[in-house]
Amino acid sequence: MDIAQRFSGMDLISNGVFGYPSISWFMPIVYGSLGAIPALLTLFLDLDRTSDSLRSSNDNQNVYDFIIVGAGSAGAVIANRLSEHFNVLLLERGGNPNPLSFVPALAPILLNYPENDYMYRTVPQRSSCLSLNNRQSSWSRGRGLGGSSTLNLMVYLRGHPKDYDNWANVTGDERWSYKNVLPFFLKSEDYCVKCETNPNDVWEPYFHHKNGFLTVGKPPYQPLVEEFLQGCEWNGIPRVDLNAPYTQGAAAVTYTQRNGRRLNTYTAFLEPILQRKTLTILRYARAYKVLFRGDNNEAYGIEYIRHGRRRVAFATKEVILSAGSLDSAKLLMLSGIGPKDHLESLGIKTLVDLPVGKNIQDHIGTFPGPFIVNGPRSFNLDRDANLINAARFVNNGSGTLTTTGIHANAFFTSPRAHAEGNPDWPDTQWMFLGLGNWRVIDETFSHAFNVRYDVLKKFFDPIKGTDAFQITVMLSRPRARGEMLLRSADYRDNPIFDARYFEDPEGSDIKVMVEGCKRAVYVSENSPAFRRVGARLSPVPFPPCKHLEFRSDSYWECFVRHYSVSIYHYSGTTAMGPKGSPQAVVDPELRVQGTKRLRVIDAGIMPFVVTVNTNGPTIMIGERGAQFVLDTWKTYVKHGVHKPYP
Numbered sequence: 001m002d003i004a005q006r007f008s009g010m011d012l013i014s015n016g017v018f019g020y021p022s023i024s025w026f027m028p029i030v031y032g033s034l035g036a037i038p039a040l041l042t043l044f045l046d047l048d049r050t051s052d053s054l055r056s057s058n059d060n061q062n063v064y065d066f067i068i069v070g071a072g073s074a075g076a077v078i079a080n081r082l083s084e085h086f087n088v089l090l091l092e093r094g095g096n097p098n099p100l101s102f103v104p105a106l107a108p109i110l111l112n113y114p115e116n117d118y119m120y121r122t123v124p125q126r127s128s129c130l131s132l133n134n135r136q137s138s139w140s141r142g143r144g145l146g147g148s149s150t151l152n153l154m155v156y157l158r159g160h161p162k163d164y165d166n167w168a169n170v171t172g173d174e175r176w177s178y179k180n181v182l183p184f185f186l187k188s189e190d191y192c193v194k195c196e197t198n199p200n201d202v203w204e205p206y207f208h209h210k211n212g213f214l215t216v217g218k219p220p221y222q223p224l225v226e227e228f229l230q231g232c233e234w235n236g237i238p239r240v241d242l243n244a245p246y247t248q249g250a251a252a253v254t255y256t257q258r259n260g261r262r263l264n265t266y267t268a269f270l271e272p273i274l275q276r277k278t279l280t281i282l283r284y285a286r287a288y289k290v291l292f293r294g295d296n297n298e299a300y301g302i303e304y305i306r307h308g309r310r311r312v313a314f315a316t317k318e319v320i321l322s323a324g325s326l327d328s329a330k331l332l333m334l335s336g337i338g339p340k341d342h343l344e345s346l347g348i349k350t351l352v353d354l355p356v357g358k359n360i361q362d363h364i365g366t367f368p369g370p371f372i373v374n375g376p377r378s379f380n381l382d383r384d385a386n387l388i389n390a391a392r393f394v395n396n397g398s399g400t401l402t403t404t405g406i407h408a409n410a411f412f413t414s415p416r417a418h419a420e421g422n423p424d425w426p427d428t429q430w431m432f433l434g435l436g437n438w439r440v441i442d443e444t445f446s447h448a449f450n451v452r453y454d455v456l457k458k459f460f461d462p463i464k465g466t467d468a469f470q471i472t473v474m475l476s477r478p479r480a481r482g483e484m485l486l487r488s489a490d491y492r493d494n495p496i497f498d499a500r501y502f503e504d505p506e507g508s509d510i511k512v513m514v515e516g517c518k519r520a521v522y523v524s525e526n527s528p529a530f531r532r533v534g535a536r537l538s539p540v541p542f543p544p545c546k547h548l549e550f551r552s553d554s555y556w557e558c559f560v561r562h563y564s565v566s567i568y569h570y571s572g573t574t575a576m577g578p579k580g581s582p583q584a585v586v587d588p589e590l591r592v593q594g595t596k597r598l599r600v601i602d603a604g605i606m607p608f609v610v611t612v613n614t615n616g617p618t619i620m621i622g623e624r625g626a627q628f629v630l631d632t633w634k635t636y637v638k639h640g641v642h643k644p645y646p
């Protein structure tokens with residue numbers, strides 16, 4: 001079915017009333033509202049923090065079975081599963097999710113505000129990010145209940161079977177193989193079957209589940225997606241269900257979304273169980289130290305600060321760190337678990353010498369395009385953020401505001417993957433963005449990704465007002481490894497992060513990216529589906545690369561090195577491995593080596609980053625990890641010492 005047919009009704013209303021190219025009367029309201037976002041974020045935070053502070057004096061209990069640090073993608077899941085049987089304290093540094101975060105179309109706009117984003121930055125990069133402000137990659141992290149699932153772009157993908165079979169190999173533990181982690185993906189899932197509205201799409205019921213806590217499904221608005229999927233098919237990348245096993249494949253995006261709104265892990269896993277007496281959630285509670293006792297480094301509590309007061313809580317069974325890959329690693333190091341030389345240089349007594357923070361892997365991305373198309377086919381803020389779409393969103397969760405900007409995905413293998421004998425394990429991802437070039441697209445991208453505004457202004461100015469799409473090329477299996485170090489022994493200081501993108505010893509990461517860009521251009525300009533809509537690469541070269549022959553390999557290499565951004569999938573800082581391995585921070589049951597009663601359960605434990613976006617895999621890690629914990633304490637669960645609480 002042609003995409004123009006699928007959405008023609010909506011387009012007609014949208015264009016007939018507020019027709020592009022003239023800017024509708026509604027635009028001042030849209031731009032005025034966008035301008036008010038910083039003030040709204042501050043206002044919400046102030047009210048939320050003050051009301052929490054007024055209530056916080058009643059909190060006197062400080063002994064629990066389990067303490068979990070961080071209510072993000074993994075932490076919310078674990079708190080749900082453990083509080084079914086045990087008394088659980090969940091400490092979260094931030095507050096309630098900001099109401100604006102539930103509008104998917106605002107997702108890219110809400111990045112890089114301190115009220116809901118830790119706004120970490122890497123050190124200036126040498127081989128990448130050259131057109132970013134000060135060459136620093138923007139490492140956003142979600143702050144508040146739901147963690148990064150409240151801030152992210154909502155793409156839900158599980159990954160390739162080989163991602164997990166590789167983990168099983170690396171750890172020597174079959175429980176991490178694809179076959180064995182699949183039930184933990186299914187356990188959470190509430191698949192939206194009625195969202196399967198495109199009869200051309202493939203979805204495989206065997207790999208989906210209904211009635212879990214996490215609703216996932218295709219969004220109602222999919223601009224230019226059918227053209228993209230046909231283009232991929234034409235180029236040998238078949239339509240598949242990307243949440244089932246595949247070799248290469250493409251599909252419309254699946255979001256963590258319910259009724260068109262964002263579904264973060266707080267709303268999914270915690271809101272439904274807030275009445276449980278066994279679950280205590282403390283917001284605005286910043287943990288800064290794990291307490292240990294005895295020669296075997298047994299964890300027995302957490303020191304934290306809340307509304308200016310230092311406090312301590314004790315765990316009779318375990319302490320679980322789910323503060324995200326960057327903050328769990330920081331907390332371990334502040335508590336004396338990490339590289340001995342580094343900790344001692346800061347005056348921190350080392351309890352266990354482990355490679356914490358050494359193995360950072362992130363997905364780097366770039367945006368070949370924009371590819372200009374004929375007609376009103378893409379999402380264009382100036383036209384599509386109108387009153388009708390606002391009403392649709394509020395009334396029944398449909399319309400253009402249900403999109404975060406990512407509309408489809410494709411995975412394929414590069415020549416490098418073929419050469420290394422992995423022709424069926426993709427190392428490149430395309431994220432399809434059906435985005436036109438609205439008046440402030442340069443500001444939007446500059447703010448979201450920390451790209452220099454002067455560069456993007458020159459790049460977008462000549463094509464503003466056109467309909468278009470972009471294809472994010474993402475390196476799924478990077479070889480480069482980054483590192484993080486504490487800046488000081490003071491918990492208030494942000495660590496030092498070095499991504500080292502494109503600094504792999506063979507220099508092949510950059511080549512995979514260049515191949516991915518060239519293939520994106522080829523499909524966009526030559527496939528019949530895209531030709532029908534007149535797709536062509538913008539004639540404007542990326543300004544810092546304009547001295548090079550446009551479209552040549554050296555041009556694309558320059559483009560990638562300059563216009564490279566983090567896709568926010570930092571992982572591996574507390575990597576798991578075989579028990580006793582000096583390369584591993586946690587064992588296959590996610591227990592921190594050399595300690596007792598302490599686990600890390602979040603994105604940091606991935607020994608190799610999965611080949612897809614990391615939210616779904618981290619939620620699975622939460623489910624898998626919670627089950628390890630329950631298995632450890634199963635005598636209490638089974639023998640009714642702790643009966644399931646209501």
Ligand SMILES: Cc1cc2nc3c(=O)[nH]c(=O)nc-3n(C[C@H](O)[C@H](O)[C@H](O)COP(=O)(O)OP(=O)(O)OC[C@H]3O[C@@H](n4cnc5c(N)ncnc54)[C@H](O)[C@@H]3O)c2cc1C
Nearest residue numbers: 070072073074093147148152153154155287324603613615
């Ligand atoms: C901007 C952005 C876009 C992304 N887009 C996608 C996407 O579209 N799809 C996808 O699959 N993945 C995406 N990701 C990645 C994905 O969201 C993360 O990998 C995942 O959420 C990580 O989960 P986590 O549990 O490890 O950490 P988080 O979800 O970050 O949770 C950590 C929690 O710990 C809290 N915390 C931190 N330090 C402390 C402390 N000292 N004391 C108490 N609490 C603390 C934090 O406030 C936070 O709530 C994106 C990430 C970002 C930042």
